[in-house]
Amino acid sequence: MNAQETESVEAFRARAARWIERDLPRWNDEHVETRDLQRLLFDHGFAGIAFPRAYGGAGLTLDHQKAFYDEATAQDRQVPTGNRVSIGMLGPTILDHGSEDAQLRFLPPLLRGDTLWVQLLSEPQGGSDMAGATTRLTRDGDTYVLHGSKMWSSGAHEADFGLCLCRSDWDAPKHRGLSMIAVPLKGVPGITIQQTRSASGLTSDFSEEFFDNVVLPIEYLIGEENDGWAVAQTLLLHERNTVGNIGYGYLGRRDRGPKRMFGGEPAMRSLAAARRRSALDSVGEAIVETYIESVVAPLTSTRVMAGLRVGTHSGRWGSLTKLQSTVAAQASVRTALAAWGADGVIWDGEEVQYDNVGTTWLESRGGTISGGTNEMQRNIISERLLGLPRESAPDRDVPFSEVLRNARRV
Amino acid sequence: MQVELSEAQELFRSSSRRFLEAEAPLTVVRELYDSREGFDRAWWRRAAELGWTSVLVPDRLGGGTLSGRPVADAVIVAEEMGRLVAPGPFLPVNVVAATLAAEGSDEQQSSVLPGLISGELVATWALCEPHGRWDVDAVRTTATASGGDIVVEGAKAYVEALGAAEQVLVSARSAAGLTQVLVPLDAPGVHATLGRSLDATRRFGSVRFEGVRLPRSAVVGNVGEAADRIAQQLRLALALQCAELVGVADRTLEFTIEYGLERLAFGRPIMSFQALKHRIADMTVHLEGSKAVTDALADAIDGDAADVERFSSVTKAYVGTHALDTVDDCVQITGGMGVTWEHDIHLYNRRAVVDRAIFGTPEEHKHHLLSLLSTSEETA
Numbered sequence: 160m161n162a163q164e165t166e167s168v169e170a171f172r173a174r175a176a177r178w179i180e181r182d183l184p185r186w187n188d189e190h191v192e193t194r195d196l197q198r199l200l201f202d203h204g205f206a207g208i209a210f211p212r213a214y215g216g217a218g219l220t221l222d223h224q225k226a227f228y229d230e231a232t233a234q235d236r237q238v239p240t241g242n243r244v245s246i247g248m249l250g251p252t253i254l255d256h257g258s259e260d261a262q263l264r265f266l267p268p269l270l271r272g273d274t275l276w277v278q279l280l281s282e283p284q285g286g287s288d289m290a291g292a293t294t295r296l297t298r299d300g301d302t303y304v305l306h307g308s309k310m311w312s313s314g315a316h317e318a319d320f321g322l323c324l325c326r327s328d329w330d331a332p333k334h335r336g337l338s339m340i341a342v343p344l345k346g347v348p349g350i351t352i353q354q355t356r357s358a359s360g361l362t363s364d365f366s367e368e369f370f371d372n373v374v375l376p377i378e379y380l381i382g383e384e385n386d387g388w389a390v391a392q393t394l395l396l397h398e399r400n401t402v403g404n405i406g407y408g409y410l411g412r413r414d415r416g417p418k419r420m421f422g423g424e425p426a427m428r429s430l431a432a433a434r435r436r437s438a439l440d441s442v443g444e445a446i447v448e449t450y451i452e453s454v455v456a457p458l459t460s461t462r463v464m465a466g467l468r469v470g471t472h473s474g475r476w477g478s479l480t481k482l483q484s485t486v487a488a489q490a491s492v493r494t495a496l497a498a499w500g501a502d503g504v505i506w507d508g509e510e511v512q513y514d515n516v517g518t519t520w521l522e523s524r525g526g527t528i529s530g531g532t533n534e535m536q537r538n539i540i541s542e543r544l545l546g547l548p549r550e551s552a553p554d555r556d557v558p559f560s561e562v563l564r565n566a567r568r569v
Numbered sequence: 570m571q572v573e574l575s576e577a578q579e580l581f582r583s584s585s586r587r588f589l590e591a592e593a594p595l596t597v598v599r600e601l602y603d604s605r606e607g608f609d610r611a612w613w614r615r616a617a618e619l620g621w622t623s624v625l626v627p628d629r630l631g632g633g634t635l636s637g638r639p640v641a642d643a644v645i646v647a648e649e650m651g652r653l654v655a656p657g658p659f660l661p662v663n664v665v666a667a668t669l670a671a672e673g674s675d676e677q678q679s680s681v682l683p684g685l686i687s688g689e690l691v692a693t694w695a696l697c698e699p700h701g702r703w704d705v706d707a708v709r710t711t712a713t714a715s716g717g718d719i720v721v722e723g724a725k726a727y728v729e730a731l732g733a734a735e736q737v738l739v740s741a742r743s744a745a746g747l748t749q750v751l752v753p754l755d756a757p758g759v760h761a762t763l764g765r766s767l768d769a770t771r772r773f774g775s776v777r778f779e780g781v782r783l784p785r786s787a788v789v790g791n792v793g794e795a796a797d798r799i800a801q802q803l804r805l806a807l808a809l810q811c812a813e814l815v816g817v818a819d820r821t822l823e824f825t826i827e828y829g830l831e832r833l834a835f836g837r838p839i840m841s842f843q844a845l846k847h848r849i850a851d852m853t854v855h856l857e858g859s860k861a862v863t864d865a866l867a868d869a870i871d872g873d874a875a876d877v878e879r880f881s882s883v884t885k886a887y888v889g890t891h892a893l894d895t896v897d898d899c900v901q902i903t904g905g906m907g908v909t910w911e912h913d914i915h916l917y918n919r920r921a922v923v924d925r926a927i928f929g930t931p932e933e934h935k936h937h938l939l940s941l942l943s944t945s946e947e948t949a
């Protein structure tokens with residue numbers, strides 16, 4: 160890139176700050192829908208800040224992206240929150256692996272806020288062992304045929320596209336027979352989407368999808384046929400970054416109001432006040448520990464982010480920040496249970512209520528399970544990041560069709 | 570549950586388990602989620618026939634212990650209820666029945682107690698006040714003698730089965746000390762607000778008493794002398810609650826291990842991963858510890874042991890912490906299924922989190938222990 164053409168981060172920050180002050184609504188203003196807010200960013204050149212211009216981006220760097228979202232956070236402005244999977248994870252994956260044709264086809268509408276994307280990775284029979292996918296992709300002349308089912312897909316009921324990991328070669332070892340393909344989710348024959356009810360009793364954000372011989376154009380393949388594992392690895396990296404708030408996933412403050420109960424100083428202050436009436440040392444200590452974690456975790460993300468920039472850290476460090484931030488978040492809900500006591504789980508009124516600590520508790524494991532469970536993150540940190548010896552896996556380098564047969568004999 | 574049960578106790582356990590499996594399986598618990606009272610009255614009468622409401626009441630009043638150790642008998646049922654997150658006002662009815670049996674007037678023993686034992690009547694106990702603690706020192710509700718009457722004034726919260734109950738045993742304060750009054754919920758001046766909890770079937774409520782005037786005969790025991798009895802009620806409630814938590818943790822661990830033996834990842838059952846096995850081992854340590862300490866609490870209550878107060882706080886602090894941690898870790902081991910409505914583990918999580926919160930959180934009991942330890946140090 161030509162140095163003269165690239166706006167310095169500081170100049171960009173100043174320009175962004177002025178625009179943000181003028182045009183971006185505050186969190187306390189009326190809520191603007193994700194698609195509309197993303198469109199607003201796009202129209203002013205602040206969507207896909209680190210994506211090339213040819214694909215609808217601003218053609219700048221991740222530091223510029225960070226500067227923009229830091230400004231929005233500092234000025235307490237709304238940023239799109241309903242499309243973090245699209246913008247932070249799937250867009251960058253398509254950027255890394257998509258053909259020129261796929262990038263031109265999919266990225267501009269994604270950055271403009273016209274299309275929402277979700278990941279279709281986990282299946283009913285397994286999520287951690289993602290490479291064990293059994294959804295079938297078969298080449299049929301000039302098309303592909305998709306058959307099988309996916310599960311836990313966050314946001315699928317309102318999404319336009321999903322990126323789907325499927326098995327295209329059953330005789331290759333499991334990591335080498337996978338492909339990744341874009342699947343349109345609206346108005347396509349053969350697709351059924353069922354929303355899952357969550358432990359809290361609410362209809363959850365995730366769904367189960369059934370694909371009954373769905374016909375897809377060949378151009379929808381992302382990456383090479385049977386090279387889907389590499390694409391999935393990239394996707395997971397961007398997912399961890401988005402959860403850990405680094406890289407393309409550095410997308411500013413997540414939420415506002417009561418939903419942001421656990422994390423941030425206001426929430427901690429209200430917890431400390433709830434605790435005052437019980438006057439308990441152990442709860443007080445837990446609150447302070449939670450508070451300390453809430454200070455340390457973002458600092459760690461910032462440090463890893465800086466490390467990524469200067470090259471001292473690799474993308475795998477996202478596992479560390481994902482582990483750290485989700486453990487801290489779950490622990491903070493546990494602290495809230497202790498601080499609120501009976502008031503957190505019992506209420507006046509005969510209707511079921513969801514706006515309480517207990518309900519948050521029932522859902523609090525979402526973070527430590529989704530995006531690769533924390534056990535998987537610990538495996539990655541110890542085996543990949545630190546290079547400790549790997550666990551033996553009876554399914555490595557064995558044709559996938561045999562793996563299924565052998566599993567019970569372990 | 571005790572390692573050694575008598576033959577009668579073993580029969581009690583197996584008949585209770587069979588009854589719950591047949592008449593309150595988890596499918597029924599799920600149906601009751603949307604119901605008002607959270608249990609079926611006819612079902613409760615059948616439960617009462619099994620002896621669920623009578624073990625804490627002596628023979629001469631229509632009850633009967635199986636082993637001569639009434640609390641040890643009662644925790645058998647509580648643990649079975651935990652294993653199936655069963656519905657029903659087992660805890661409050663037994664607490665009130667035990668107190669009426671011990672201190673009730675002839676009239677209370679002949680007009681209320683038989684109904685509690687047969688399951689026709691439901692009574693509950695109100696100690697804690699809004700945003701307060703389960704602690705006699707925190708009681709502000711008053712019971713004031715006025716002519717031949719007693720007048721109750723104040724507010725109570727987190728009262729289990731309030732919507733189903735006909736009577737509420739109110740722990741209140743008089744000039745002379747603590748006093749308990751059995752208040753009919755339809756008495757003038759009683760304002761009940763029904764509520765819910767995170768638990769699938771256990772309903773609660775809060776209640777205000779505005780100049781509730783009752784005849785002196787509504788007092789249970791003597792005016793001003795209820796402090797010890799209230800403390801005993803709290804210990805009994807903690808023993809029953811902790812036994813239930815033991816059942817919750819035990820069953821959750823069982824079905825999680827079963828699931829993990831079937832569930833495959835990386836070509837092997839997930840239960841074969843050491844990262845999970847070690848946690849299962851730790852949970853097993855805590856479960857065994859929880860069983861031991863809960864049984865010891867039941868024995869300490871039955872035997873009127875001197876250190877029973879300290880023991881009850883040790884038990885809640887330990888069991889309340891580890892039962893919820895076990896369920897929580899089992900959610901993690903279950904993976905995505907663990908956070909769905911469809912999987913039963915949330916029913917166990919709901920029970921554990923509500924039990925943890927009432928009759929004092931583990932943190933409150935730790936705090937209490939600390940003060941007990943430091944005062945015993947000073948007097949030593």
Ligand SMILES: Cc1cc2nc3c(=O)[nH]c(=O)nc-3n(C[C@H](O)[C@H](O)[C@H](O)COP(=O)(O)OP(=O)(O)OC[C@H]3O[C@@H](n4cnc5c(N)ncnc54)[C@H](O)[C@@H]3O)c2cc1C
Pocket residue numbers: 277278279280281282283284285286287288310311312313314365524525526528529530531532533534535538832833834835839842844845901902903904905906908
């Ligand atoms: C809120 C939420 C949102 C989600 N969103 C999406 C989405 O948008 N798209 C998508 O594709 N998926 C999504 N998921 C699915 C998620 O990725 C999976 O649930 C997760 O990967 C775990 O898979 P599983 O549920 O099949 O558990 P399993 O893989 O069956 O794992 C069960 C348990 O075994 C442990 N385990 C497995 N392997 C090992 C090992 N080698 N060592 C140690 N322990 C191990 C796991 O850590 C876990 O505790 C979501 C899940 C949740 C809860």
